[in-house]
Amino acid sequence: GENVEQHPSTLSVQEGDSAVIKCTYSDSASNYFPWYKQELGKRPQLIIDIRSNVGEKKDQRIAVTLNKTAKHFSLHITETQPEDSAVYFCAATAYSSASKIIFGSGTRLSIRP
Amino acid sequence: NAGVTQTPKFRILKIGQSMTLQCTQDMNHNYMYWYRQDPGMGLKLIYYSVGAGITDKGEVPNGYNVSRSTTEDFPLRLELAAPSQTSVYFCASSYSVGAGANVLTFGAGSRLTVL
Numbered sequence: 001g002e003n004v005e006q007h008p009s010t011l012s013v014q015e016g017d018s019a020v021i022k023c024t025y026s027d028s029a030s031n032y033f034p035w036y037k038q039e040l041g042k043r044p045q046l047i048i049d050i051r052s053n054v055g056e057k058k059d060q061r062i063a064v065t066l067n068k069t070a071k072h073f074s075l076h077i078t079e080t081q082p083e084d085s086a087v088y089f090c091a092a093t094a095y096s097s098a099s100k101i102i103f104g105s106g107t108r109l110s111i112r113p
Numbered sequence: 114n115a116g117v118t119q120t121p122k123f124r125i126l127k128i129g130q131s132m133t134l135q136c137t138q139d140m141n142h143n144y145m146y147w148y149r150q151d152p153g154m155g156l157k158l159i160y161y162s163v164g165a166g167i168t169d170k171g172e173v174p175n176g177y178n179v180s181r182s183t184t185e186d187f188p189l190r191l192e193l194a195a196p197s198q199t200s201v202y203f204c205a206s207s208y209s210v211g212a213g214a215n216v217l218t219f220g221a222g223s224r225l226t227v228l
Contacts, residue, residue, distance in 0.1 A: 032214035043203060043219035044156065051214065089156060098215055099144050099163045101207070102172060106155040 002027040004092050006104030014112050019080055021107045023090035024072040030092040033066060033073045036103070038087045047088075048075070077109075085111045115139055117220035119204050125226045126194040134189040134223050136204030144207040144215060145187040147171075147179065149200040150222075156203065162187055194227045201225075 003026040013019045023033075034049035050057045050064045050073065057064050061080075066073040073092075077084055090104040120135045138145065147159040148171075158171030162181040176198060178190040187206075191198060202223045207215035 031212065034214075034216070036217070043221055044217070045219070046216055049210075049214070049216070051212065093214065095212060098209075099161060099207075100158070100169070100171070101146065101161075101215060101217060102158055103148075103156045108153075 002030060002092055002094065002097065002100075002102060004090060004102060004104040006090050006107060008107060009105065010108045010110070012110045012112060013080055015080055015082065017080055019077045019084070019109055021075045021088055021090070021109070022072060023074070023092070023104050024070075025092035026071070027092070027094050028068075028071065029094040029096065030071075031095055032093045032098065033064065034091050035062075035064060035075050036089045036091070038089065038106075040086070044089060080111050082111050082113065085109060117204055117206055117218055119202075119220035119223050121223060122221065123224050125228060126191075128194060128196065128227060130194050131190070131192050132194065132225075134191070134202055134204070134225070136187045136189065136220060137185050138187075138204075138206040138218070139185065140206060140208070140218065141184060142206035142208050142218070143184065145181065146205040146207070146217070147177070147187070147189045148203045148205065149173065149198075150203060151200050159189065159202075191225075196227050199225060199227045 031052040036044040038044040063076045146161045148156040160179040204220040
């Protein structure tokens, strides 16, 4: 089955700087890569996703890039703000096993004022 | 449209007791999931279901049971509770955005403590 590794486990950046979180996956058939954000005490929510036929996707200050050859994808947050402080989870699913959604171990992002 | 509703929100169990965490969704989603999240840790998949009458094991199924008799409900049963089952439990349902991609909608979570 799919195995997703996520790094780093914790990340602290100065407000206004950029943050990058990386994930690698094992199943070359994976075609869908979502990112979820979980604020303290809240439920996880989808913030951005990308499919395997696209190399990059942007939504305002967040972007996700995908390198299928290397089997890794990354979340980029620019101009970080205090409300970006949260735990971020990545996942990777293949069409044949799309219902079994297993997450990476998570990255706790802290924004320093 | 309430989304995914979990009950109870909090529960304290004694070792060896049993209980059921309830989950219901009103979005007519076929897929439903149970995850657990230990303090400061990630989300681990316990069980999932692709439709009524169909369930399958996730990463950490031991000590739990599920059933899916209707599209709306997906209860999680804990038998013989152990301290290792102290966690926050999230139920989720998902809809397809095409080509096998599923977007999860989570419930608010159920915090379980086993003493």
